[in-house]
Amino acid sequence: MPAPIEIHDLRKRYGGTVAVDRLSFEVAGGRIVGFLGPNGAGKTTTLRSLLGLISPCSGQALIEGRPFIEAEDPARTVGAVLEVGAAHPGRSGRNHLRTLALASALPFTRVEEVLETVDLTGAAGRRVGGYSLGMKQRLGLAAALLGNPRILVLDEPANGLDPAGIRWLRDLLRSLADAGHSILISSHVLSEVAAIADDAVVINHGRSVVQAPIPELTAGAGGAMRIAGPDAPALAERLRSRGASVGPAQDGGFVVRGVSGEEIGRLIAEGALVISELSPMARSLEDVFLELTAGGDPG
Amino acid sequence: MSGLVRSEILKLRTARSFVVITSLGLGLTLLISILSGLLTDFSNPGTTRPAIDAILNASFVLFFSLMLGVLSVTTEYRHGSIAATLLVEPDRPRLLTAKLLAASAVGAVIGLVAAVLCLAIEAAILPTRDLALHADAGQLFNLIAGMTVAGALITALGVGVGGLVRRQTAAIVGVLAYLLLIESILTGLVLNSSQVRFTLNAAIAEATATTEAAGIDKLDDPLGQVAGALVLLAWALAFAFAGVLVMRARDITD
Numbered sequence: 001m002p003a004p005i006e007i008h009d010l011r012k013r014y015g016g017t018v019a020v021d022r023l024s025f026e027v028a029g030g031r032i033v034g035f036l037g038p039n040g041a042g043k044t045t046t047l048r049s050l051l052g053l054i055s056p057c058s059g060q061a062l063i064e065g066r067p068f069i070e071a072e073d074p075a076r077t078v079g080a081v082l083e084v085g086a087a088h089p090g091r092s093g094r095n096h097l098r099t100l101a102l103a104s105a106l107p108f109t110r111v112e113e114v115l116e117t118v119d120l121t122g123a124a125g126r127r128v129g130g131y132s133l134g135m136k137q138r139l140g141l142a143a144a145l146l147g148n149p150r151i152l153v154l155d156e157p158a159n160g161l162d163p164a165g166i167r168w169l170r171d172l173l174r175s176l177a178d179a180g181h182s183i184l185i186s187s188h189v190l191s192e193v194a195a196i197a198d199d200a201v202v203i204n205h206g207r208s209v210v211q212a213p214i215p216e217l218t219a220g221a222g223g224a225m226r227i228a229g230p231d232a233p234a235l236a237e238r239l240r241s242r243g244a245s246v247g248p249a250q251d252g253g254f255v256v257r258g259v260s261g262e263e264i265g266r267l268i269a270e271g272a273l274v275i276s277e278l279s280p281m282a283r284s285l286e287d288v289f290l291e292l293t294a295g296g297d298p299g
Numbered sequence: 300m301s302g303l304v305r306s307e308i309l310k311l312r313t314a315r316s317f318v319v320i321t322s323l324g325l326g327l328t329l330l331i332s333i334l335s336g337l338l339t340d341f342s343n344p345g346t347t348r349p350a351i352d353a354i355l356n357a358s359f360v361l362f363f364s365l366m367l368g369v370l371s372v373t374t375e376y377r378h379g380s381i382a383a384t385l386l387v388e389p390d391r392p393r394l395l396t397a398k399l400l401a402a403s404a405v406g407a408v409i410g411l412v413a414a415v416l417c418l419a420i421e422a423a424i425l426p427t428r429d430l431a432l433h434a435d436a437g438q439l440f441n442l443i444a445g446m447t448v449a450g451a452l453i454t455a456l457g458v459g460v461g462g463l464v465r466r467q468t469a470a471i472v473g474v475l476a477y478l479l480l481i482e483s484i485l486t487g488l489v490l491n492s493s494q495v496r497f498t499l500n501a502a503i504a505e506a507t508a509t510t511e512a513a514g515i516d517k518l519d520d521p522l523g524q525v526a527g528a529l530v531l532l533a534w535a536l537a538f539a540f541a542g543v544l545v546m547r548a549r550d551i552t553d
Contacts, residue, residue, distance in 0.1 A: 045552075048382075048550075048551065048552065051382075051385075051386060051389075052385065052389045053382055053385060053550065053551035053552075054550040054551065055548070055550060068389055069389040069390060069391075071389065074386060074387055074388065074389055075386070075387045078386065079386075080382075080386055082382050083379050083382065083553070086379035086380050086382055086383055087378065087379075087380050087383065088310070088313075088314055088374065088378050088380055089378060090313075090314055090315040090316070091310075091313045091314060092313070095309065095313040096380075096383075098309060099306045099309050099310050099313075099384075100306070100383065100384075100387050102302050102303075102305045102306035102309060103302055103303050103306035103384070103387045103388050104302070104387045105302045140383075143383055143386075147387075
């Protein structure tokens with residue numbers, strides 16, 4: 001059975017500029033995947049290629065094993081938010097959704113349901129041109145959810161949402177993923193991606209840099225461990241004598257590399273040392289991102 | 300396909316530009332019709348010329364129908380809603396076909412309404428000048444049917460133009476400039492009388508059975524109403540086909 005989303009050797013060139021260069025990654029079922037890269041890394045081009053809006057020069061972008069334009073029931077297959085406020089400003093939010101519902105053979109009752117889901121029922125009769133950024137984003141999310149699709153592709157879905165809206169979005173996406181939906185989410189807000197996503201795909205200059213579960217990316221810091229406590233200096237000495245690399249930590253204690261946590265624990269027990277902290281050091285997703293995409297702005 | 304066509308009709312109905320253009324087009328057409336009924340000198344009142352003049356006045360609304368067709372596509376690009384539309388119908392030829400059908404239906408209704416209203420106005424005004432339409436039921440049917448068909452086809456042509464040229468202003472200015480200026484220049488300088496019959500202006504006049512009043516240069520031997528409508532259909536299909544080809548190849552980047 002094909003993966004919900006597969007990108008194989010994707011390449012797109014605009015004139016002399018290579019936007020995406022032999023990019024490959026997959027999104028598995030029931031996973032939330034953060035799609036990260038600096039500005040101009042090729043994220044939007046990739047997402048639009050996946051949705052059949054852009055024709056790649058070579059390679060494939062597949063939804064459930066085939067190009068999206070061949071999907072039998074597009075609205076029930078993929079929902080997407082690509083741009084805030086991509087609706088006719090003179091049309092009401094409700095009528096915008098109704099045009100999409102009619103095209104997808106969905107009943108108007110489904111429009112009312114998604115309006116309720118995104119908390120936009122009260123403003124549904126107003127013209128989209130008068131909506132705030134957050135309301136436009138909610139309308140876009142309502143459109144994406146209209147067909148209760150198996151796959152969601154979201155480009156900066158938290159744009160314009162207030163903190164309560166961001167939390168609502170996070171809970172919504174988690175519940176959808178838990179129900180088996182697959183979600184590819186591109187965001188500038190790395191802390192949000194870290195909080196919401198299971199995996200991350202990092203690209204730079206159109207190429208894949210890494211694809212891994214987020215805990216794997218942020219954990220370890222090269223296998224470093226942090227130790228602290230009254231006998232931490234003594235432990236540090238013993239570790240040095242065993243060839244471990246030991247240096248001071250920024251907020252007190254020591255950072256130890258080249259020795260496992262189990263070995264450190266054994267040394268503590270042998271020396272009857274008093275240690276208040278022994279923990280693997282984790283990096284933030286932002287640290288990982290900046291390290292992987294050195295030279296570019298987070299995007 | 301029916302859901303997709305209904306979706307496109309709902310888009311047209313719920314866009315303010317549709318209401319504005321339709322109202323403006325019908326309003327100006329009716330105004331012209333009233334002035335024509337009051338002021339035109341029918342030197343030979345025994346002919347069907349008053350009825351043909353009424354339809355010639357009604358055909359003014361076709362410019363607005365053409366614009367509606369163009370806008371039904373270009374508005375989607377202008378406001379970025381084309382991406383949302385293609386997410387629910389990624390098959391672009393199918394989408395453009397739905398737009399063609401929806402716009403044609405709307406264009407036919409506008410053509411029909413304009414024809415009926417203009418004939419009704421003339422029929423009401425002419426007796427005050429001791430004149431009459433002098434058209435029997437068959438002639439009136441042909442005139443109304445011609446405007447209805449021309450309304451549908453010219454709006455479909457607009458959809459094709461919109462598929463071809465995504466920028467709204469360029470598409471509208473371009474097609475109106477062709478109709479009102481470039482084709483006249485071509486007719487005067489390049490085309491002979493048999494070629495003129497296949498121009499867009501001549502096809503509209505022939506399809507609406509108004510060639511004797513339209514005053515198109517060199518149109519000495521018109522094709523007739525049905526053949527004229529077929530020429531207009533060919534124009535609409537040619538632009539629709541070109542629009543589909545361009546739309547299929549176009550990247551949606553914003």
